Amino acid sequence: MRGVVGAGMLTLLQKELLRFWKVSFQTIAAPVLTALLYLLIFSHVLESRVSVFNGQVRYTDFLVPGLVMMSVLQNAFANASSSLIQSKITGNLVFVLLPPLSPLDMYAAYVLGAMVRGLVVGLGVFIVTLVLLPGPFHMAHPIVAIAFAVLGSAILGTLGVIAGIWADKFDELAAFQNFLIMPLTFLSGVFYSIHTLPPFWQALSHFNPFFYMIDGFRYGFFGLSDIDPGISLGLVAIAAIVLAAVALSMLARGYKLRH
Amino acid sequence: MPAAAPPVPAVEIAGLSKRFGEVQALCDVDLRVAPGEFFGLLGPNGAGKTTLISILAGLTRADRGTASILGHDVVSDYREARRALGVVPQELVFDPFFTVRETLSIQSGYFGLRHNDAWIDELLFHLDLTQKADANMRALSGGMKRRVLVGQALVHKPPVIVLDEPTAGVDVELRQSLWAFIRKLNRDGHTIILTTHYLEEAEALCNRIAMMKAGRIVALDTTRHLLSRFSGLTVRVSSERLPEGWTARERRREGNVHYLALESYAELEGLLAALRSEGIAIDEMTLADTDLEQVFLRIMAGTETTDEASRMLEVPES
Ligand SMILES: Nc1ncnc2c1ncn2[C@@H]1O[C@H](COP(=O)(O)OP(=O)(O)OP(=O)(O)O)[C@@H](O)[C@H]1O
Ligand SMILES: [Mg+2]
Numbered sequence: 001m002r003g004v005v006g007a008g009m010l011t012l013l014q015k016e017l018l019r020f021w022k023v024s025f026q027t028i029a030a031p032v033l034t035a036l037l038y039l040l041i042f043s044h045v046l047e048s049r050v051s052v053f054n055g056q057v058r059y060t061d062f063l064v065p066g067l068v069m070m071s072v073l074q075n076a077f078a079n080a081s082s083s084l085i086q087s088k089i090t091g092n093l094v095f096v097l098l099p100p101l102s103p104l105d106m107y108a109a110y111v112l113g114a115m116v117r118g119l120v121v122g123l124g125v126f127i128v129t130l131v132l133l134p135g136p137f138h139m140a141h142p143i144v145a146i147a148f149a150v151l152g153s154a155i156l157g158t159l160g161v162i163a164g165i166w167a168d169k170f171d172e173l174a175a176f177q178n179f180l181i182m183p184l185t186f187l188s189g190v191f192y193s194i195h196t197l198p199p200f201w202q203a204l205s206h207f208n209p210f211f212y213m214i215d216g217f218r219y220g221f222f223g224l225s226d227i228d229p230g231i232s233l234g235l236v237a238i239a240a241i242v243l244a245a246v247a248l249s250m251l252a253r254g255y256k257l258r259h
Numbered sequence: 260m261p262a263a264a265p266p267v268p269a270v271e272i273a274g275l276s277k278r279f280g281e282v283q284a285l286c287d288v289d290l291r292v293a294p295g296e297f298f299g300l301l302g303p304n305g306a307g308k309t310t311l312i313s314i315l316a317g318l319t320r321a322d323r324g325t326a327s328i329l330g331h332d333v334v335s336d337y338r339e340a341r342r343a344l345g346v347v348p349q350e351l352v353f354d355p356f357f358t359v360r361e362t363l364s365i366q367s368g369y370f371g372l373r374h375n376d377a378w379i380d381e382l383l384f385h386l387d388l389t390q391k392a393d394a395n396m397r398a399l400s401g402g403m404k405r406r407v408l409v410g411q412a413l414v415h416k417p418p419v420i421v422l423d424e425p426t427a428g429v430d431v432e433l434r435q436s437l438w439a440f441i442r443k444l445n446r447d448g449h450t451i452i453l454t455t456h457y458l459e460e461a462e463a464l465c466n467r468i469a470m471m472k473a474g475r476i477v478a479l480d481t482t483r484h485l486l487s488r489f490s491g492l493t494v495r496v497s498s499e500r501l502p503e504g505w506t507a508r509e510r511r512r513e514g515n516v517h518y519l520a521l522e523s524y525a526e527l528e529g530l531l532a533a534l535r536s537e538g539i540a541i542d543e544m545t546l547a548d549t550d551l552e553q554v555f556l557r558i559m560a561g562t563e564t565t566d567e568a569s570r571m572l573e574v575p576e577s
Contacts, residue, residue: 095369098346
């Protein structure tokens with residue numbers, strides 16, 4: 001692979017990891033706490049009122065994979081996008097643009113860094129819920145859950161790269177996050193099964209790529225899902241490839257990076 | 260016997276143009292810098308120096324024309340071109356997450372050099388940053404941050420080094436030691452390209468100079484030739500007035516201090532005689548050879564330049 005992915009990629013990845021590790025209180029501990037607050041509040045309020053999968057799964061258990069996946073997705077996005085926009089605005093992106101890093105080097109490093117951050121936070125949320133929630137926990141298909149978590153973090157890391165390159169200011173990035181990422185996450189079935197929605201919203205949910213990530217991930221936990229997990233995996237993989245192609249072409253053209 | 264191949268130029272630029280909206284930042288620039296040169300790129304604010312450097316570094320894409328570093332095209336062969344080039348950017352940028360040493364070893368890693376500690380220590384020493392090696396970048400003064408930028412540009416030992424105003428904000432003592440270090444690198448065979456607004460610096464360091472104005476190179480010659488092109492003296496006379504017939508020679512006036520341009524020392528006799536015969540008392544008088552600043556000011560004051568290479572070096576002697 002020499003000439004395509006170079007040794008510089010590893011250093012850029014290492015830098016990306018160091019960057020969030022140095023402020024891990026804010027980048028790991030805080031999002032874990034947020035997810036737990038959601039879990040405590042929603043499970044307390046809704047446990048007795050919401051029935052999911054025809055009562056086969058307790059609502060609180062249903063909520064856990066949703067929150068884990070939501071944490072993975074949001075943190076993967078946040079890592080890549082905020083690293084890029086901070087470097088762009090402070091101007092220190094020049095240190096990455098001057099060396100012989102290829103577009104693929106840059107893409108791989110930013111996305112892998114984002115994936116690690118997302119997966120670490122997701123794992124943190126998962127471990128804390130295991131400790132807090134009563135009763136034994138059995139996972140139906142761990143490999144499926146891992147596959148969806150990895151693909152989901154790659155997709156959101158890629159979206160983070162795209163948003164970080166595209167946005168010129170912090171508020172443009174915030175708009176991307178508030179008007180695209182947040183609604184898509186919240187309307188993806190983190191807190192409910194889409195079968196509880198009216199038909200119109202149910203149909204609309206099928207156009208939300210995040211829905212397939214969370215549904216497939218949840219299948220890994222319970223062996224139950226709204227959609228066949230094979231179909232979800234296929235759609236998620238296609239989304240990952242399309243977005244990667246977009247991000248790579250932006251990097252190769254130097255879009256908004258090399259004027 | 261085959262003739263020795265001409266050395267590959269350290270930097271070769273042909274027909275380079277770049278426009279930002281309404282601004283023609285570079286207009287059909289040609290330039291060739293030979294290996295081992297200490298080359299100065301001068302010009303007023305907005306002349307296009309940083310744009311030129313950014314194209315060499317791959318930070319900016321030219322609209323037209325080509326540029327190469329040691330024979331490697333900066334677009335098609337960007338990996339080799341960037342490996343051969345070290346750039347000290349004009350803007351004072353840094354990554355607040357890291358210490359000085361981390362900054363340098365990360366930069367080294369980007370070039371694929373992951374075990375470069377001996378050279379990094381040497382750089383820290385030459386840039387007088389050893390004491391600050393483990394300080395966070397945020398905790399450094401402006402001049403120290405600038406020195407870290409110099410270190411980052413040199414971390415992969417590039418054969419061609421471009422410094423975009425490296426001494427802005429650096430104190431006198433460190434400027435001297437920085438230049439001693441850059442000179443040493445030049446003696447060791449590195450090609451140096453420098454922009455600066457301190458003209459005495461360029462005069463002392465550079466063997467060849469290009470002067471830019473509004474996106475074009477308006478003068479390009481060895482420093483010696485540029486200085487001799489405007490051979491002559493400047494006389495600073497502090498007196499009430501100037502003798503009859505000498506006022507036309509006045510270049511500048513600050514109160515009672517007159518600056519006169521003379522062709523040669525011989526003319527000085529005439530000036531002194533005229534002063535004496537008119538009974539003008541001289542409070543003070545100093546003589547100076549032409550320096551680069553005067554050459555620069557005259558070239559920049561010159562009338563519109565033309566495109567023709569032949570006229571490029573003809574600068575009106577107004
Ligand atoms: N990214 C950009 N967008 C728009 N205009 C630009 C950009 N970069 C440079 N310019 C314009 O191009 C012209 C040349 O700028 P450049 O930075 O190359 O000048 P310079 O010779 O380095 O000046 P200085 O001595 O002030 O550093 C200026 O008019 C500047 O405003
Ligand atoms: Mg400049």
